[in-house]
Amino acid sequence: MKINNLQYQASNGSWIDCENRTDRLIDKCAEYNNYSEIEILERLENGQKLEYGLDWCSYIRVKPECNPLSEAEQDYHRNMYKCDNETLDY
16 A cells, blocks of 8 residues: 655645655654554545644645535636626726
């Protein structure tokens, strides 16, 4: 089992793709939580956010998938864009 879309939390609260740090962060997480690598991967795949250190932001997670907008949401944004770009005559 391999996770390619892992993220870690930065000190400003944002989430950053792990890229080449994935294996190292999984190892740190396994050691910190006293779990096997398989347990870590299963928990991440199940949507858990796991700690890998003592800092408040020492978390890893699987990157959430972007949900496409519904047709109603797309219409709303199209209409808002039209309103923003119209010139109003007073």
